[in-house]
Amino acid sequence: TQLLEQSPQFLSIQEGENLTVYCNSSSVFSSLQWYRQEPGEGPVLLVTVVTGGEVKKLKRLTFQFGDARKDSSLHITAAQPGDTGLYLCAGAPGNQFYFGTGTSLTVIP
Amino acid sequence: SQTIHQWPATLVQPVGSPLSLECTVEGTSNPNLYWYRQAAGRGLQLLFYSIGIGQISSEVPQNLSASRPQDRQFILSSKKLLLSDSGFYLCAWSEGTGANEQYFGPGTRLTVT
Numbered sequence: 091t092q093l094l095e096q097s098p099q100f101l102s103i104q105e106g107e108n109l110t111v112y113c114n115s116s117s118v119f120s121s122l123q124w125y126r127q128e129p130g131e132g133p134v135l136l137v138t139v140v141t142g143g144e145v146k147k148l149k150r151l152t153f154q155f156g157d158a159r160k161d162s163s164l165h166i167t168a169a170q171p172g173d174t175g176l177y178l179c180a181g182a183p184g185n186q187f188y189f190g191t192g193t194s195l196t197v198i199p
Numbered sequence: 200s201q202t203i204h205q206w207p208a209t210l211v212q213p214v215g216s217p218l219s220l221e222c223t224v225e226g227t228s229n230p231n232l233y234w235y236r237q238a239a240g241r242g243l244q245l246l247f248y249s250i251g252i253g254q255i256s257s258e259v260p261q262n263l264s265a266s267r268p269q270d271r272q273f274i275l276s277s278k279k280l281l282l283s284d285s286g287f288y289l290c291a292w293s294e295g296t297g298a299n300e301q302y303f304g305p306g307t308r309l310t311v312t
Contacts, residue, residue, distance in 0.1 A: 096242075120299075125303075130306070132289050132303030132305050186258070187291075187301050189242045190242055191241065
């Protein structure tokens with residue numbers, strides 16, 4: 091059973107388009123994290139959301155934590171080829187971190 | 200600042216051979232340490248985590264084992280590799296209990312032939 095489900099699994103868009111990636115769970119998390127991973131490298135932390143309803147912005151990336159702290163979304167505005175990568179959400183109910191199934195994004199120039 | 204190292208970066212091993220992957224962290228004390236395996240383009244499968252020296256929790260039954268001989272050293276081992284052990288292995292650390300964030304090493308690409 092996967093604790094965190096991400097959708098879509100794969101996404102291929104043209105440069106300049108907008109997109110949203112979703113991370114959903116039936117469990118409540120005290121916080122959720124988003125990571126981006128490039129091929130052959132380790133994931134890099136982008137942001138942590140802690141408060142229900144919280145919105146954080148990182149340049150063209152907007153992250154939102156659901157009011158019930160069971161889900162999160164990542165919205166990218168005007169996607170660029172440099173945004174290409176695997177996006178992972180994660181939560182840590184305790185000492186363990188649970189990762190989502192991942193969304194593989196390709197931005198075509 | 201904290202840094203995390205993994206080696207080797209890539210490894211090709213025959214079936215039945217032993218394995219030892221090493222992970223070290225610098226710039227922090229008493230971190231939680233983690234080993235993950237990742238299939239191509241997919242999410243991370245937690246294999247082991249450790250909250251202190253000699254304290255290892257296993258998440259998935261398998262022919263792999265982990266050890267933590269020092270505070271900032273985490274080792275992933277196998278006595279006999281299987282083809283299914285091929286994958287991308289990632290080590291990560293976090294602050295102690297209640298930490299929100301994890302930081303990853305560069306990974307080891309293991310190919311079992």
